[in-house]
Amino acid sequence: MAETTRQEFMLGEGSGTGGGPQNIQLGVGPAHPAMHGIIRIVTELDGEVIVNADVEIGYLHRAFEKDCEQGGWNNAIPFTDRLNYVSPLINNFGYASAVEKLLGIDVTERCKYIRVIMSEISRISDHLTCVGASAMELGAFTVFLYMIKAREYLWELVEAVTGARLTISYGRVGGVKADLPEGFAERTLKAFKETREVLDEVHRLLTGNRIFMDRMVGVGALSREETIAYAITGPLLRAVGVGYDVRRAQPYYTYDRVEFEIPTQKDGDNYARYLVRMAEMEQSMRIVEQALAAIPDGPINVDFEGRPIDPAAYVDQGKQGKTEGLLLLPITLSPNLQGQQRADLNRVNMGDKRVVLPPKETAYGSIEGLMNHFMLIMEGYGIQPPPGEAYFPVEGANGELGFYVVSDGTDRPYRVRCRPPCLPPVAALPRMIAGEMVADLIPTFGSVNMIGGELDR
Amino acid sequence: MEILAELQRRFGDAIVETHEHHGDATAVVARDAILTVLAHCRDDVALAFDVLMDLTAVDYLRYPGREDGPRFEVVYHLYSIAHNHRLRLKVRLDEDDATVPSAVALWPIANWLEREVWDMFGVRFDGHPDPRRLLMYEEFVGHPLRKDYPITRRQPLIGPAT
Numbered sequence: 001m002a003e004t005t006r007q008e009f010m011l012g013e014g015s016g017t018g019g020g021p022q023n024i025q026l027g028v029g030p031a032h033p034a035m036h037g038i039i040r041i042v043t044e045l046d047g048e049v050i051v052n053a054d055v056e057i058g059y060l061h062r063a064f065e066k067d068c069e070q071g072g073w074n075n076a077i078p079f080t081d082r083l084n085y086v087s088p089l090i091n092n093f094g095y096a097s098a099v100e101k102l103l104g105i106d107v108t109e110r111c112k113y114i115r116v117i118m119s120e121i122s123r124i125s126d127h128l129t130c131v132g133a134s135a136m137e138l139g140a141f142t143v144f145l146y147m148i149k150a151r152e153y154l155w156e157l158v159e160a161v162t163g164a165r166l167t168i169s170y171g172r173v174g175g176v177k178a179d180l181p182e183g184f185a186e187r188t189l190k191a192f193k194e195t196r197e198v199l200d201e202v203h204r205l206l207t208g209n210r211i212f213m214d215r216m217v218g219v220g221a222l223s224r225e226e227t228i229a230y231a232i233t234g235p236l237l238r239a240v241g242v243g244y245d246v247r248r249a250q251p252y253y254t255y256d257r258v259e260f261e262i263p264t265q266k267d268g269d270n271y272a273r274y275l276v277r278m279a280e281m282e283q284s285m286r287i288v289e290q291a292l293a294a295i296p297d298g299p300i301n302v303d304f305e306g307r308p309i310d311p312a313a314y315v316d317q318g319k320q321g322k323t324e325g326l327l328l329l330p331i332t333l334s335p336n337l338q339g340q341q342r343a344d345l346n347r348v349n350m351g352d353k354r355v356v357l358p359p360k361e362t363a364y365g366s367i368e369g370l371m372n373h374f375m376l377i378m379e380g381y382g383i384q385p386p387p388g389e390a391y392f393p394v395e396g397a398n399g400e401l402g403f404y405v406v407s408d409g410t411d412r413p414y415r416v417r418c419r420p421p422c423l424p425p426v427a428a429l430p431r432m433i434a435g436e437m438v439a440d441l442i443p444t445f446g447s448v449n450m451i452g453g454e455l456d457r
Numbered sequence: 458m459e460i461l462a463e464l465q466r467r468f469g470d471a472i473v474e475t476h477e478h479h480g481d482a483t484a485v486v487a488r489d490a491i492l493t494v495l496a497h498c499r500d501d502v503a504l505a506f507d508v509l510m511d512l513t514a515v516d517y518l519r520y521p522g523r524e525d526g527p528r529f530e531v532v533y534h535l536y537s538i539a540h541n542h543r544l545r546l547k548v549r550l551d552e553d554d555a556t557v558p559s560a561v562a563l564w565p566i567a568n569w570l571e572r573e574v575w576d577m578f579g580v581r582f583d584g585h586p587d588p589r590r591l592l593m594y595e596e597f598v599g600h601p602l603r604k605d606y607p608i609t610r611r612q613p614l615i616g617p618a619t
């Protein structure tokens with residue numbers, strides 16, 4: 001083919017200086033520094049104005065729902081960690097509660113409080129990440145560092161409780177993995193003091209900051225009607241003045257027993273979303289403080305007489321038939337093996353033997369305990385909810401996180417559906433950015449807080 | 458619950474079945490009536506289900522006792538902000554005629570949710586403005602959440618021809 005001359009190119013068919021406006025297509029992503037996940041936004045530009053946009057998702061699809069159907073009911077818990085990986089605890093508890101609803105069981109009081117406390121800590125760290133990252137993309141790198149510092153304090157708490165920072169797998173059907181560690185309340189209050197200082201600093205840096213306001217006020221706005229029609233929940237819905245929050249509307253765990261406000265704004269733009277998130281963090285800290293004060297008390301460590309013995313020695317004694325009094329003996333186990341004392345486990349897990357693994361002392365020390373353990377672990381046994389379906393919504397950091405589970409009466413979920421809270425806002429993203437400048441795409445996308453893990457599942 | 462009674466009174470035979478397991482009000486609706494029922498649920502003042510919280514499907518191919526029945530169920534979860542109540546509507550579909558009228562005209566979010574159901578289950582939505590796959594790529598063969606799609610199946614990598 002002959003080389004196209006410059007003149008031909010300019011005057012050629014469908015390009016150059018020909019008749020009418022000519023929009024260009026600009027693909028943002030899938031991998032772009034200002035994208036928090038892998039997502040592609042194909043924009044149609046008229047100059048610098050976005051005329052139209054198409055969002056392509058699915059780059060992080062890893063068959064969450066299909067995988068859940070392959071193993072037992074508890075095997076899905078680690079998968080739920082990886083949905084919203086910034087606040088995985090809420091996913092854990094949401095899934096566990098959906099299965100509990102199917103089973104018709106209720107967890108212990110202490111467990112409910114632990115779930116509330118850990119959910120709120122996750123919510124704060126999620127909002128910190130979201131606000132910090134969006135501020136960074138607008139050039140406020142200091143804010144990002146401050147907020148990540150605060151998140152670090154919270155993740156240290158998460159690590160102290162669950163043993164991991166991200167892939168925590170802490171929730172269990174019928175309870176949680178382990179009790180809160182010693183001195184947790186003091187550590188939490190200390191971390192909150194630091195977090196409050198950071199929030200205060202961020203308020204002084206951003207709220208009212210001329211550059212920040214110029215980029216956020218009036219940008220990415222969505223009307224109240226459209227927000228509802230797009231099924232958007234969470235901070236984005238509250239930013240248009242609808243005070244819907246699952247924690248208040250349909251209280252679960254102990255949210256009806258703590259006092260908190262639902263911050264709302266009217267404008268529905270990025271700035272309103274920022275203000276809602278900032279206010280929500282303070283409310284979450286309030287909830288945790290109340291929950292820590294109200295959590296049913298009891299010694300974390302059982303006051304026992306005599307030394308704890310090694311599990312191997314325990315098994316040996318059991319084999320030799322020296323089982324008398326064995327159940328009362330304390331045992332040393334590493335925390336990773338759920339080696340809490342029995343009393344702790346009973347406090348955070350419900351007593352239902354169909355659902356909750358027995359304490360290791362019982363599993364190692366008595367035939368009934370061992371059988372109970374195997375019945376829950378062996379394939380084909382395990383948790384077997386009665387046939388039926390249930391939907392359980394919790395308030396995730398991005399909005400309503402719902403799990404719709406269907407059981408056919410076997411030990412495997414027949415269907416697990418996760419209602420991802422960040423899918424509706426991403427679906428509405430073209431509506432938010434249409435008619436705005438290319439540069440406005442970045443703060444709007446940041447305020448949507450897209451989390452690839454739960455969006456693509 | 459009164460929502461279900463009200464729906465039954467108004468739509469009669471179009472409401473095939475209702476139940477309230479675990480406190481979730483559920484109605485199985487005939488396919489031809491689903492759009493009318495959804496529109497009524499959205500617009501009626503006493504119901505006012507203004508949010509389509511979720512739209513998904515379940516493949517009942519291997520479900521004990523339902524192997525011969527309609528294979529798919531499309532599940533709508535509705536929520537009303539004003540009245541703070543929920544409703545689950547379901548439509549049963551046969552495998553050889555797995556088509557439902559699209560709800561995009563009622564709620565724009567149905568666009569993506571229906572695309573996902575088409576992608577994952579191969580259920581078609583009549584009148585959908587943009588019936589592409591949502592999560593998988595266009596060249597993907599089959600619908601992965603169907604019960605007869607083996608989890609071990611590998612599909613060739615796609616990309617520009619080298």
